[in-house]
Amino acid sequence: MKRFQVFAIIILTGAMLLVASCFWPKDNIVVGERIIRFIPKEEILDFKVKDNTQNVDSVIAMLESRAYGINEKAIRRNSILDESVFSESDYFVNPKSDGGGTALDNFFRYLQKSDSSLIRIGHFGDSQIEGDRITSLLRIMFQDKFGGSGVGYVPLDDVTSPVSYTRSSSPNWVRYTVFHNRSAKGLYCPGGTVFRYRFATPESTRDSIGSNGDTIKIKVPACSYSNATVFLKLFRGYSVAKLWYGKATEPAELKVYNSKTNELLAEVVLDSDDPFNVMKLPLKSNPVTLKFVFTGPSPEIYGLSFDPVVGVQFDNYGLRGHSGDGLLTISSDLLKAELIKLNDKLVILQFGGNVTPYVKNEASLNNIKNSYDRLYQHFRKAMPDASVLVIGVNDVARSVGGTYASYPMVSRIRDAQKEVALKNGCAFFDLYQLMGGENSVLAWNKKGWASRDGHYSDKGREIVVNELYLAIMGEYNKFLIHGTTAGK
Known part of the structure; x- marks a missing residue:
């Protein structure tokens, strides 16, 4: 839709409401037991x-x-x-x-x-x-x-920007919550979220703004992935990093890197049968800039935490x-x-x-x-x-x-x-x-x-x-x- 069309609709709608308020009965309209009210023109014009x-x-x-x-x-x-x-x-x-x-x-x-x-x-x-x-x-x-010390629980993706760290996740993470996009398995961390990664994403579209300022649709092509990644920069130091995850139907692997130096800090296998696990990650050091790389079939991933001893x-x-x-x-x-x-x-x-x-x-x-x-x-x-x-x-x-x-x-x-x-x-x-x-x-x-x-x-x-x-x-x-x- 063109910008002038949007502007015209707004002006026309406002004018129609103002005209309606001028002729609306002072005693309102009664339909059965319901009363239909309308804002008086005095209130519309009182800014x-x-x-x-x-x-x-x-x-x-x-x-x-x-x-x-x-x-x-x-x-x-x-x-x-x-x-x-x-x-x-x-x-x-x-x-x-x-x-x-x-x-x-x-x-x-x-x-x-x-x-x-x-x-x-x-x-x-x-x-x-x-x-x-x-x-x-x-x-x-x-x-x-x-x-x-540390920032506690860190979800792998979210709709908001956190104040205690920065996070960048690969597009193949899927976020499930008890509020939106519920998990069919019904397994969540205490806060009501769980994450899984996938190795392919279907073709889709998203809204964008064209060169003339109009809203346009952009086609996002299907993609394939060999892994799922999360980059973090923490604003508080920590002593222990932990992964919270669920039952693994098949073993998956996690590698943790210092994202500044690309040094491999830890490599672990996720193969527990328990529905909720808290795995201490055996990091060689505790940098605040980290890269997490997941491969293999995705178990339920509940999140990470960065804690004191x-x-x-x-x-x-x-x-x-x-x-x-x-x-x-x-x-x-x-x-x-x-x-x-x-x-x-x-x-x-x-x-x-x-x-x-x-x-x-x-x-x-x-x-x-x-x-x-x-x-x-x-x-x-x-x-x-x-x-x-x-x-x-x-x-x-x-x-x-x-x-x-x-x-x-x-x-x-x-x-x-x-x-x-x-x-x-x-x-x-x-x-x-x-x-x-x-x-x-x-x-x-x-x-x-x-x-x-x-x-x-x-x-x-x-x-x-x-x-x-x-x-x-x-x-x-x-x-x-x-x-x-x-x-x-």
Whole structure:
């Protein structure tokens, strides 16, 4: 389609809408029990965005004035801490458990062993965390305090550019997720992805832009491949590189090179019968620029990880557009086996933004509530001796008649998440309250901390992570003093 045609269609459509608004009945049109409304012409012609953020100013001022970070010299992991170091968070609930402790006590017990073992934390979410956003900041803060290195889990391909490394994958990788392009075998890593490579790709077409600016179709010829490759450049050093893969029907081979010098660092055979394997790669050295070459029939490849020997590691499992329910397609037995093999002791579940536009009444809210109830149960069942932390939905805005305002059910979604989280023995961090409640995302947008659809900027992520970190450390501080965090 020509550019002038697109422009003409836009102008014509706008004119038709304006004419329709001039003649639309003020009382709207009633069809049975339904009311058909139309935007009045006054709102169409009012190009000013109205301010709905008056009640959030005090929250913004508090967040700006707070001194982030803590004095590490005054704090030692295995010593009794001064209760004045951390104030109790208004946004964090760590409920009592049936055994007399609290939801996070199991995690805290393992955290005390981080100087002799590797403790993993899985961060599950949607586009708010994709590409290692938010997770990378938590990783840095926890590793600074409890030890550790590396960037954790690295998928072999993705739809976004990560912040902790760069990646280039050959075109013959196929990505399956619990949300899009599901695997027929139903086998996924804990985060809901799995990869396979193929040796031939069929002819296809893709969109491109012609020399005159018009959209055109380009034919992509069929290709054949002798191997599948992944190039990585990591932004943090590591001690151990690992390959996560599934059952191999026939042996496959992996060679790892230093991509700068082309030195062969390791050569391994993938031939395990187990559905989930974590193979330590025997690298001669640990460069941050790496090339991985796979040959032979493809097993399920779940990804790579770059870790310390001991300390803390955060794995980012972000899936764009996902609401979390897809993770229920991973069988309880497989999920449990994976989390045990990885030694996950805390799972953080951060979903909600993608369901917000679709929750419009009590019935849809109840469906979402039941979905999250099942999701939280799913992880609690898979890791009964560990902990689960739920991060609630953040504020999200929409355009309404010449202004922007929060979706009307955001607070109700938050309430539902909090209710079922506490019911299932999970800790809860209230992002909606932290931001300031209704219409707070508009104030965050003015400050450059978030977009109106709720996605945080670099500064916004820094604020959220600092509040979350201080809240968790406040509970950990009480655990060290009292032997339990006493719960709220």
